[in-house]
Amino acid sequence: MTTPRLTVKQLFDRESCTYTYLLIDPQTGEGAIIDPVLELFERDLQIINELGVELLYAIETHAHADHITSSGKLREQVGARLVYGRDSGIEAIDIPLADGETITLGHYQVRALFTPGHTNGCTCYFVDGMLFSGDTLLIRGCGRTDFQNGDAGQLYDSITHKLFVLSDDTIVYPAHDYNGRTSSTIGEEKRWNPRLGGGRPRQEFVDLMNNLNLDMPKRINEAVPANMSVGINFDANRYLLRDFSMDDLHGVWQDLPKSTLVMDNRTPDEFARGHVPGARNIPMGTENGHVDELRQFERVYLYCRSGRRAQTTMTNLSFQGLNHVVCVSHSGMPDWEKAGYPVET
Numbered sequence: 001m002t003t004p005r006l007t008v009k010q011l012f013d014r015e016s017c018t019y020t021y022l023l024i025d026p027q028t029g030e031g032a033i034i035d036p037v038l039e040l041f042e043r044d045l046q047i048i049n050e051l052g053v054e055l056l057y058a059i060e061t062h063a064h065a066d067h068i069t070s071s072g073k074l075r076e077q078v079g080a081r082l083v084y085g086r087d088s089g090i091e092a093i094d095i096p097l098a099d100g101e102t103i104t105l106g107h108y109q110v111r112a113l114f115t116p117g118h119t120n121g122c123t124c125y126f127v128d129g130m131l132f133s134g135d136t137l138l139i140r141g142c143g144r145t146d147f148q149n150g151d152a153g154q155l156y157d158s159i160t161h162k163l164f165v166l167s168d169d170t171i172v173y174p175a176h177d178y179n180g181r182t183s184s185t186i187g188e189e190k191r192w193n194p195r196l197g198g199g200r201p202r203q204e205f206v207d208l209m210n211n212l213n214l215d216m217p218k219r220i221n222e223a224v225p226a227n228m229s230v231g232i233n234f235d236a237n238r239y240l241l242r243d244f245s246m247d248d249l250h251g252v253w254q255d256l257p258k259s260t261l262v263m264d265n266r267t268p269d270e271f272a273r274g275h276v277p278g279a280r281n282i283p284m285g286t287e288n289g290h291v292d293e294l295r296q297f298e299r300v301y302l303y304c305r306s307g308r309r310a311q312t313t314m315t316n317l318s319f320q321g322l323n324h325v326v327c328v329s330h331s332g333m334p335d336w337e338k339a340g341y342p343v344e345t
């Protein structure tokens with residue numbers, strides 16, 4: 001008797017344009033869900049129950065920056081085990097998979113392909129002629145590489161050495177699409193992907209990726225720290241102060257406990273021209289060298305000029321396991337000066 005094809009239900013989140021996939025072995029009823037979204041937990045649970053799926057795994061391609069995962073909740077409520085790439089840095093993984101390792105889903109083997117680049121912990125999953133490519137390879141695109149320890153050169157190598165070597169008819173199911181497309185194939189992407197298809201050289205790809213100048217995802221300050229702890233036990237007040245402003249910073253700065261640090265991550269020149277009194281200058285890009293030191297503080301307040309660099313840095317730090325950083329996300333030093341607060345030079 002031949003094994004029937006693995007059943008795939010492709011589910012969509014309109015808010016973040018995320019695809020969630022429910023995989024089911026039609027013979028055993030065992031299933032796995034890939035990249036589930038917290039707000040759509042009830043929808044997904046209903047389908048799982050209606051189809052009588054025994055959900056063995058909640059699998060993540062990476063720590064997402066644009067939505068919070070429901071993996072933790074699925075583990076709590078239906079006993080699914082959490083599967084991540086081993087190098088994702090996520091807390092509380094049940095099954096960390098290294099490159100090439102597999103998990104058994106009914107008659108099928110789901111194989112992990114470690115594909116760093118969009119983040120340093122991205123993993124794609126291959127099963128039954130299908131590739132669940134996360135944000136590593138999108139339809140006619142690829143994930144950005146400008147935060148979460150992304151690296152364009154690494155992404156190029158991951159896609160060309162790990163994914164483009166799969167057979168051309170491999171079906172590609174990405175974690176997102178913003179244009180209504182639902183799947184692709186390796187052959188199509190090798191030929192038509194405008195970023196690195198058609199044999200585009202590595203350096204051209206790196207230059208292209210490093211000059212995209214994209215806005216930060218709307219929910220990054222909330223989603224990344226939450227997803228590092230698999231979306232559960234997430235204390236919003238502790239990790240997330242939405243729209244924390246320079247005025248709010250001024251409020252806490254006036255009576256700052258010793259255990260708290262104000263961190264300015266602009267360039268040394270900008271810092272020298274005027275900063276919040278008492279602030280430490282740790283320019284963006286150097287924060288990884290200060291992780292142990294930052295860990296000593298109970299809380300770190302982070303600002304820059306517009307909020308953009310501070311958000312990027314906060315995300316990087318949360319990837320190093322720091323979840324006590326509060327970031328001024330949509331303002332910065334000019335607003336402090338405009339308000340007439342004291343400035344140190």
Ligand SMILES: [Fe+2]
Nearest residue numbers: 064065135143
């Ligand atoms: Fe992503």
